[in-house]
Amino acid sequence: MIEYRNLRIALLGAGSVGSQVARLLLEQGDELASRVGAGLELIGIAVRDVDAPRDTDIPRHLFTTDAHALIRSADIVIELMGGIEPARELILLAINSGADVVTGNKALLATHGPELFDAAEQVGAQLYYEAAAGGAIPIIRPLRDSLAGDRVRRVMGIVNGTTNFILDRMDVEGDTFENALAIATALGYAEADPTADVEGYDAAQKAAILASLAFHTAVPVEAVHREGITSVTAAQVESAQKAGYVVKLLAICERLTDAQSGVEGVSVRVHPALISRRHPLAAVHDAKNAVFVQAEAAGDLMFYGAGAGGLETASAVLGDLVSAARRHVAGGPGVGESTHANLPVLDIGAVSTRYQITLTVTDKPGVLAQIAGLFSEHGVSVEALQQTVSSADPSRSAGEPLTATLVIVTHEASDAALSATVAAVSQNDAVVAVESVLRVEGDTP
Amino acid sequence: MIEYRNLRIALLGAGSVGSQVARLLLEQGDELASRVGAGLELIGIAVRDVDAPRDTDIPRHLFTTDAHALIRSADIVIELMGGIEPARELILLAINSGADVVTGNKALLATHGPELFDAAEQVGAQLYYEAAAGGAIPIIRPLRDSLAGDRVRRVMGIVNGTTNFILDRMDVEGDTFENALAIATALGYAEADPTADVEGYDAAQKAAILASLAFHTAVPVEAVHREGITSVTAAQVESAQKAGYVVKLLAICERLTDAQSGVEGVSVRVHPALISRRHPLAAVHDAKNAVFVQAEAAGDLMFYGAGAGGLETASAVLGDLVSAARRHVAGGPGVGESTHANLPVLDIGAVSTRYQITLTVTDKPGVLAQIAGLFSEHGVSVEALQQTVSSADPSRSAGEPLTATLVIVTHEASDAALSATVAAVSQNDAVVAVESVLRVEGDTP
Numbered sequence: 001m002i003e004y005r006n007l008r009i010a011l012l013g014a015g016s017v018g019s020q021v022a023r024l025l026l027e028q029g030d031e032l033a034s035r036v037g038a039g040l041e042l043i044g045i046a047v048r049d050v051d052a053p054r055d056t057d058i059p060r061h062l063f064t065t066d067a068h069a070l071i072r073s074a075d076i077v078i079e080l081m082g083g084i085e086p087a088r089e090l091i092l093l094a095i096n097s098g099a100d101v102v103t104g105n106k107a108l109l110a111t112h113g114p115e116l117f118d119a120a121e122q123v124g125a126q127l128y129y130e131a132a133a134g135g136a137i138p139i140i141r142p143l144r145d146s147l148a149g150d151r152v153r154r155v156m157g158i159v160n161g162t163t164n165f166i167l168d169r170m171d172v173e174g175d176t177f178e179n180a181l182a183i184a185t186a187l188g189y190a191e192a193d194p195t196a197d198v199e200g201y202d203a204a205q206k207a208a209i210l211a212s213l214a215f216h217t218a219v220p221v222e223a224v225h226r227e228g229i230t231s232v233t234a235a236q237v238e239s240a241q242k243a244g245y246v247v248k249l250l251a252i253c254e255r256l257t258d259a260q261s262g263v264e265g266v267s268v269r270v271h272p273a274l275i276s277r278r279h280p281l282a283a284v285h286d287a288k289n290a291v292f293v294q295a296e297a298a299g300d301l302m303f304y305g306a307g308a309g310g311l312e313t314a315s316a317v318l319g320d321l322v323s324a325a326r327r328h329v330a331g332g333p334g335v336g337e338s339t340h341a342n343l344p345v346l347d348i349g350a351v352s353t354r355y356q357i358t359l360t361v362t363d364k365p366g367v368l369a370q371i372a373g374l375f376s377e378h379g380v381s382v383e384a385l386q387q388t389v390s391s392a393d394p395s396r397s398a399g400e401p402l403t404a405t406l407v408i409v410t411h412e413a414s415d416a417a418l419s420a421t422v423a424a425v426s427q428n429d430a431v432v433a434v435e436s437v438l439r440v441e442g443d444t445p
Numbered sequence: 446m447i448e449y450r451n452l453r454i455a456l457l458g459a460g461s462v463g464s465q466v467a468r469l470l471l472e473q474g475d476e477l478a479s480r481v482g483a484g485l486e487l488i489g490i491a492v493r494d495v496d497a498p499r500d501t502d503i504p505r506h507l508f509t510t511d512a513h514a515l516i517r518s519a520d521i522v523i524e525l526m527g528g529i530e531p532a533r534e535l536i537l538l539a540i541n542s543g544a545d546v547v548t549g550n551k552a553l554l555a556t557h558g559p560e561l562f563d564a565a566e567q568v569g570a571q572l573y574y575e576a577a578a579g580g581a582i583p584i585i586r587p588l589r590d591s592l593a594g595d596r597v598r599r600v601m602g603i604v605n606g607t608t609n610f611i612l613d614r615m616d617v618e619g620d621t622f623e624n625a626l627a628i629a630t631a632l633g634y635a636e637a638d639p640t641a642d643v644e645g646y647d648a649a650q651k652a653a654i655l656a657s658l659a660f661h662t663a664v665p666v667e668a669v670h671r672e673g674i675t676s677v678t679a680a681q682v683e684s685a686q687k688a689g690y691v692v693k694l695l696a697i698c699e700r701l702t703d704a705q706s707g708v709e710g711v712s713v714r715v716h717p718a719l720i721s722r723r724h725p726l727a728a729v730h731d732a733k734n735a736v737f738v739q740a741e742a743a744g745d746l747m748f749y750g751a752g753a754g755g756l757e758t759a760s761a762v763l764g765d766l767v768s769a770a771r772r773h774v775a776g777g778p779g780v781g782e783s784t785h786a787n788l789p790v791l792d793i794g795a796v797s798t799r800y801q802i803t804l805t806v807t808d809k810p811g812v813l814a815q816i817a818g819l820f821s822e823h824g825v826s827v828e829a830l831q832q833t834v835s836s837a838d839p840s841r842s843a844g845e846p847l848t849a850t851l852v853i854v855t856h857e858a859s860d861a862a863l864s865a866t867v868a869a870v871s872q873n874d875a876v877v878a879v880e881s882v883l884r885v886e887g888d889t890p
Contacts, residue, residue, distance in 0.1 A: 024594070024742065035593055130591060136743040138591030146575060146583030148480055149469070149763020280749055283728030288745075297469065298581040298760035300733075302749035304725055315743035318594020 006039035007325050010074035010099075012046045012067055012090055013081035014054055016310030017104055017131070021078060021317050022058050032318070036325040044070045046081075046090075072097050076324050078317060079103040080131075088112055095125045100327065102320040104131030104313060110205035110221040113212060126327060128320035133209040134159060136312035137305035138319070139291050143213050147295055152214040154294040155253040156441060159206040161287030161307045162197035163229050163249040165189045167272075168285050170237045171246055177232055189287050199228035200270045203251045210291065211253035211268045217343045219253075219268055225348040227271035236436050239358060239407065244445025245274040246282045252441065255343070258350040259414070265344040267351050274356055274438050276445040352412040354383065354440035359425065360432040363389050363402035367430040371406060374428065378421040381411040383444075403432055409440060451484035452770050455519035455544075457491045457512055457535055458526035459499055461755030462549055462576070466523060466762050467503050477763070481770040489515045491526075491535075517542050521769050523762060524548040525576075533557055540570045545772065547765040549576030549758060555650035555666040558657060571772060573765035578654040579604060581757035582750035583764070584736050588658050592740055597659040599739040600698040601886060604651040606732030606752045607642035608674050608694040610634045612717075613730050615682045616691050622677055634732050644673035645715045648696045655736065656698035656713045662788045664698075670714035670793040677717050681881050684803060684852065689890025690719040691727045697886065700788070703795040704859070710789040712796050719801055719883050721890040797857040799828065799885035804870065805877040808834050808847040812875040816851065819873065823866040826856040828889075848877055854885060 011022055025032070025042045033039045045058070046067035064070055067090055071077055077094035079101060081087045087108050094101050101120070103109070109116070109132050120127045130140045134157070143152070158164050162184055169180035181198065184190035196202045204224040211219040229249050240247050251270045258265065275281055280302045284290045289307030294300055306312035361367050368387065375382050388405045410418070418437075426434045456467055470477070470487045478484045490503070491512035509515055512535055516522055522539035524546060526532045532553050539546050541564070548554070554561070554577050565572045575585045579602070588597070603609050607629055614625035626643065629635035641647045649669040656664040674694050685692050696715045703710065720726055725747045729735045734752025739745055751757035806812050813832065820827050833850045855863070863882075871879050 020742070028594075028596075031596075032594060137746065138587035141586040141591055142583035145768055146586055146764040147760065148767035149473075149477060149765075150760040151473075151476075278728075278730060280725075280728050280733075283723075283725050285723060288725075290747075295760060297465070297756050297763070299751045299754070299757045300749075301582060301751075302735075302747070304745075304747035304749065306744045306746075309744070311742050312744045315592065315595040315740060318742070319591040320594075322593035323590055 006041040007036075007075045007328055008041055008043045008073060009321070010044055010046070010070045010077045011042060012077065012079045012087070014045050014047050014058070014063070015080065015082070017313045017317065018045070018080040019054060019058065020310045020314035021080065022062070024314055024318055026058065032322060036322055037329045038325060040321070040325060043073060046070050068093065071099065074099050075328055076100050076102065076321060078321065079105060080317070081105070082107065084108055084111065088116070091116055092119055095119050095123060095127075098123065098125065100126045100128070100324040102128045102317055102324060104129070104317055106132040106205045106209060110208040113209065114218045126324060128324055129209070130320050131313045131316040133206055133213070134289055134291060134303075135305065135307040135309065136315050137289060137291065137303050137307065138316070139210070139303050140213065142301070142303060143210075143293070147293070147298060150298050151296040152293060153255055153296060155210050155214050155291060156281065157206070157210060157251045157291040158248055158281055158284050158289050159210070159251045159291065159307060160197055160200075160203040160249060161289055162190045162194065163200075163203070164284060164289070165287040166198070167229060167232065167237070167247055167249060170232070170234060171241065174234065174238070176234045177230065198230055200226045200249065203249060203270045207251035207253060207268050207270050210251065211266055214253055214293070215255055215266045215343060217266050217345070219266060219345055223268065223345040225269035225271070229272050232272050233436070236438065239436070240274050243356075243407070244277055245440070246277055247272055247438070248275055248281060248284075250275070250281075250441060256346065256350060258346050260350075263344055263346070265346040265350070267346045267348070269348055269351065271439060274440045275442050278445060279442045349414065349416045352414050354412055355410045355418050356436070356438045356440050357408045357410070357422065357425070357434070358436040359406040359408070359434055360403050361406055362430050362432060363404040364430070368406070370428060370430060371408075371425060374424045375408070375410070375421055378417050378424065380413040380417050380421045382408055383411050384409040405435075451486040452481075452520045452773055453486055453488045453518060454766070455489055455491070455515045455522045456487060457522065457524045457532070459490050459492050459503070459508070460525065460527070462758045462762065463490070463525040464499060464503065465755045465759035466525065467507070469759055469763055471503065477767060481767055482774045483770060485766070485770060488518060491515050513538065516544065519544050520773060521545050521547065521766065523766065524550060525762070526550070527552065529553055529556065533561070536561055537564055540564050540568060540572070543568065543570065545571045545573070545769040547573045547762055547769060549574070549762055551577040551650045551654060555653040558654065559663045571769060573769055574654070575765050576758045576761040578651055578658070579734055579736060579748075580750065580752040580754065581760050582734060582736065582748050582752065583761070584655070584748050585658065587746070587748060588655075588738070592738070592743060595743050596741040597738060598700055598741060600655050600659050600736060601726065602651070602655060602696045602736040603693055603726055603729050603734050604655070604696045604736065604752060605642055605645075605648040605694060606734055607635045607639065608645075608648070609729060609734070610732040611643070612674060612677065612682070612692055612694060615677070615679060616686065619679065619683070621679045622675065643675055645671045645694065648694060648715045652696035652698060652713050652715050655696065656711055659698055659738070660700055660711045660788060662711050662790070664711060664713055664790055668713065668790040670716070672716035674717050678881070681883065684881070685719050688801075688852070689722055690885070691722050692717055692883070693720055693726060693729075695720070695726075695886060701791065701795060703791055708789055708791070710791040710795070712791045712793070714793055714796065716884060719885045720887050723890060724887045794859065794861050797859050799857055800855045800863050801881070801883050801885050802853045802855070802867065802870070802879065803881040804851040804853070804879055805848050806851055807875050807877060808849040809875070813851070815873060815875060816853075816870060819869045820853070820855070820866055823862050823869065825858040825862050825866045827853055828856050829854040850880075
């Protein structure tokens with residue numbers, strides 16, 4: 001029998017996740033030890049200011065400002081500081097000191113992931129990051145291990161709780177974007193400056209991490225096509241409802257072949273999209289997150305849970321900690337990351353999706369044929385077209401022509417072909433306004 | 446560097462899952478080898494009759510009837526024969542020959558799981574069984590590894606595709622049970638003898654496996670309280686819809702304390718139940734499966750996917766195979782099963798749930814008060830009560846008294862208290878019939 005000493009755990013950061021991790025480690029130490037086969041000793045918590053007011057359950061002597069000394073004495077380092085520096089430098093120090101690292105830092109992984117994984121691989125250390133790609137939702141192990149004998153085709157995720165809360169309010173309560181955002185802010189789901197959430201920056205970081213994992217390919221966050229939800233209107237949400245859809249902010253990672261160049265690669269994008277109300281992602285309400293995975297053999301899978309929250313995310317961190325600790329106890333070299341396939345990352349122009357286009361047109365004979373002709377000329381095939389005459393509009397003055405609303409759903413079309421079609425349509429004399437252009441994902445309701 | 450030889454893989458069984466596993470292993474061998482760091486050589490497939498007609502993609506020389514000789518030459522044995530014997534005996538032979546084992550045999554694990562896990566532990570072998578507990582859905586690793594630092598409180602699963610298909614048809618199309626079953630049979634979702642599915646036996650086996658895993662406790666399938674869906678009526682489904690619920694066959698595993706004895710234990714049950722249409726499990730349509738997990742820190746999680754199907758289940762088997770192979774390559778002792786907590790398995794009498802009771806009563810003054818009094822006498826608290834007078838019923842003959850329908854939803858009550866209440870209610874003169882008694886799980890819609 002091998003004799004085990006306690007494993008020495010260093011924690012960097014004592015914010016909402018860090019303080020929960022510290023508390024759970026101290027409270028449930030015995031239970032965790034029995035699952036690992038060794039004690040887990042929290043040897044210190046690196047913070048900027050040891051005298052700052054914080055959770056009184058944590059003994060004050062654990063706090064230190066000397067992160068370097070703390071890391072050098074640790075077997076496992078948990079980084080929960082967030083941001084790029086000094087997190088990056090401290091993780092590299094930990095790896096080079098022979099420690100395994102658990103991190104929940106999505107901004108860092110989305111920008112410097114390859115550098116950190118390479119550094120870990122060189123010294124045989126492991127980097128665990130379940131908390132960085134979807135809060136509490138176990139997604140890393142399913143993608144890395146459970147689907148290791150399969151081929152992932154597509155990952156479609158609701159990976160930002162704030163935007164899902166806002167869109168869910170707009171759908172269920174009929175709120176405008178501004179109202180829903182105000183409520184999200186009041187309830188603490190949105191920050192004072194909501195830009196990172198509503199403009200899709202947070203979702204783009206998670207999309208980069210998920211794509212890297214699903215396709216064994218380094219995807220930098222700059223390569224993610226990103227659109228936020230600030231321009232989603234109550235009218236779009238209502239019209240989606242009528243057609244059996246719901247509007248969701250989706251992070252979509254897919255393996256595809258560029259039709260023009262024939263290059264096989266990976267495409268990653270974040271944008272609002274219509275999805276059938278029967279799709280499992282449509283049932284993701286409030287601030288919940290979910291990741292929908294399509295694999296060649298396994299078919300459709302979905303992983304659902306809390307995408308954020310201090311306690312919830314702490315669960316993912318502790319799961320990683322137990323894995324890291326078991327690896328120390330087992331003494332094996334550990335399960336390495338899969339070989340990077342390093343497929344090229346394709347531009348949004350290579351992506352084909354269905355689109356829903358809403359137009360206001362003058363209601364006179366021949367307009368429908370004209371518009372249909374423009375779609376056809378640009379090689380965009382129409383799946384469904386619905387016209388509603390708004391003749392009853394009381395705000396119309398006597399001289400104005402009658403108008404109609406045209407809702408067109410296309411078959412799959414490239415971003416480029418669709419953009420050209422919309423440009424041509426908006427130039428047409430019979431078109432009063434292009435009211436809305438939204439991508440449609442998944443099956444027709 | 447260690448020099449790797451090919452890992453020798455033996456397959457037992459060539460049914461719908463086995464033949465897909467063999468095909469994928471042969472077709473994608475190079476890709477799998479690159480993920481493992483060693484070749485995966487399929488050395489043979491044990492079958493009862495080598496001359497039986499089967500998938501022509503598999504070279505005939507691989508088939509053998511000598512399972513014993515095949516197992517003795519293998520590094521990893523994949524058991525996909527199903528049934529108890531000879532599967533049990535062959536898995537024990539594999540373990541004692543030093544092989545790791547991958548199995549998808551839920552009947553065997555639900556009845557002889559502890560014996561097999563003990564045998565594996567004694568010789569340091571590993572037993573992988575992702576395919577046994579929910580087809581293609583990755584649930585084992587999330588429960589065992591991702592939540593290793595958390596405490597699972599409750600697992601609620603839709604773990605049988607046939608019954609979910611039938612109940613979904615009844616909900617969406619308004620079919621009767623008999624019609625929906627006939628369609629399921631015609632489409633191949635139900636077998637000629639549907640007993641194992643519709644009476645909940647299959648779900649009970651999976652519930653036993655999930656409970657054992659979630660609570661580190663050996664739960665024999667005999668200890669699972671089981672009710673099927675054959676008595677679910679179109680009227681119940683319709684009435685559930687009106688109240689914002691949907692009827693699902695749920696496998697529920699929970700950790701609880703018996704109020705009478707004070708004993709902390711595990712309760713496992715399979716029965717039809719009402720669940721809010723806003724609950725993520727309500728969005729599980731067709732023959733899909735999902736497992737909803739409530740953990741102390743992580744909160745609510747859900748895992749969704751195909752619960753059956755040859756190709757889908759093969760994905761789970763190959764994921765396990767890659768894990769087993771990586772362990773061989775790494776050479777470490779592997780990650781053991783968590784220590785068994787071995788909590789007692791509690792009787793259904795220890796469980797408290799909410800109930801919906803539908804009664805037909807004579808419509809005369811004082812009946813409501815009488816019925817409410819009976820609930821109160823038995824300590825069952827009423828959450829909501831709705832009365833509909835059926836005076837417009839044209840089939841009522843002149844002499845008959847007017848009747849009314851009472852739908853009562855209770856607060857949490859024990860199985861024992863509820864049964865006593867229903868017995869007393871059915872004896873009451875004003876009660877024409879107890880139409881329906883269904884458990885309610887999760888929040889009110």
